[in-house]
Amino acid sequence: MKLKRLTELSLLTAVALIIFVVELRFPDILPIQGMKLGLANIITVYAVFVYQPSETAMIVACRVLLGAMFSGTMISLFYSASGAVMCLLGMLILKKFLSLDYIWLCSVIGAIFHNIGQICAAMLMMRSTAVIWNLPPLILFGAIAGLFTGLCAQVLLKRMKNIKKL
Amino acid sequence: MTKPDKNTKIILIITGILLLLCAVLTIWIYRKPSGQRVLIIQNNQIIHEIYLASAKDQEIRIDAPGGGYNLIKIQNHEISIAEADCPDHTCMKTGILKSENIPIVCLPHKLIIRFAEEGEKF
Structure with missing residues (x-):
């Protein structure tokens, strides 16, 4: 891997981590387990459309692992990891069918996959299907949050193109 | 676009x-309307069974096997988690158990409080 590429990836990971840590300070909006804006996923969505799948996976893996360490809740690592894997798979597949104007749609579906992954992990961990009832409100809220992060990524992508031209 | x-x-x-x-x-x-029979489940086992209609106001302390606790409060025939030392405190923020489909869940302590039909075990 070229050094420049590696530096770009590490920078993106650092930015994602900063967003993640700042977001930890936000108060919870609604009392449903796992409901978060997921602003750090702006970077994930951006990376999906700009970098190779393997490079995106590296960013996400580092962010999830370090994020769990920074937030001090290692138990949540299992949930966020399964959510991130599902989200990434969904978005990487979808990316092939969508143009750059529909990044937001890709992000919305990524958010839905993320929530499905997390609930599956919760069902495995708790050995109970009761948590599945959290899924519909989580998907709804996640879709709104995903729309926002997706639009952010779309704007970011356009700006970054201009910057890279310089 | x-x-x-x-x-x-x-x-x-x-x-x-x-x-x-x-x-x-x-x-x-x-x-969905709520029932009367409440189960407190930890690690896939029912540890308490409460009938809210006849339950007195009380506090139940539940210690998690891996350390940590949840303090469950029953007041005016309503059940909620008053205190917990889990990192996210989602169980406390859920507030009073109202719906049959939305249990109070404490993921770190693997604790579920939910309504159940008569005779239903899980």
């Missing part, structure tokens, strides 16, 4: 239907 092509349209429609379904389900879940 360019016009959506065929693939994009299909994806848009599927997403729309899914979200609509979720909206309907969410409304249905929150409107």
Whole structure:
């Protein structure tokens, strides 16, 4: 891997981590387990459309692992990891069918996959299907949050193109 | 923005239907009336069975096997978690148990408080 590429990836990971840590300070909006804006996923969505799948996976893996360490809740690592894997798979597949104007749609579906992954992990961990009832409100809220992060990524992508031209 | 092509349209429609379904389900879940029999489940085992109609005001302390605790409060025939030392405190923020479909859950302590039908075990 070229050094420049590696530096770009590490920078993106650092930015994602900063967003993640700042977001930890936000108060919870609604009392449903796992409901978060997921602003750090702006970077994930951006990376999906700009970098190779393997490079995106590296960013996400580092962010999830370090994020769990920074937030001090290692138990949540299992949930966020399964959510991130599902989200990434969904978005990487979808990316092939969508143009750059529909990044937001890709992000919305990524958010839905993320929530499905997390609930599956919760069902495995708790050995109970009761948590599945959290899924519909989580998907709804996640879709709104995903729309926002997706639009952010779309704007970011356009700006970054201009910057890279310089 | 360019016009959506065929693939994009299909994806848009599927997403729309899914979200609509979720909206309907969410409304249905929150409107389902609550029962009377409450189960407190930890690690897949029922550790308490409470009938809210006849329950006295009380506090139940539940120690998690891996350390940590949840303090469950019953007041005016309503049940909630008053105190817990889990990192996220979602169980406390859920407040009073109201719906049959939304249990109070404490993931770190593997604790579930939920309504159950008579005779139903899980």
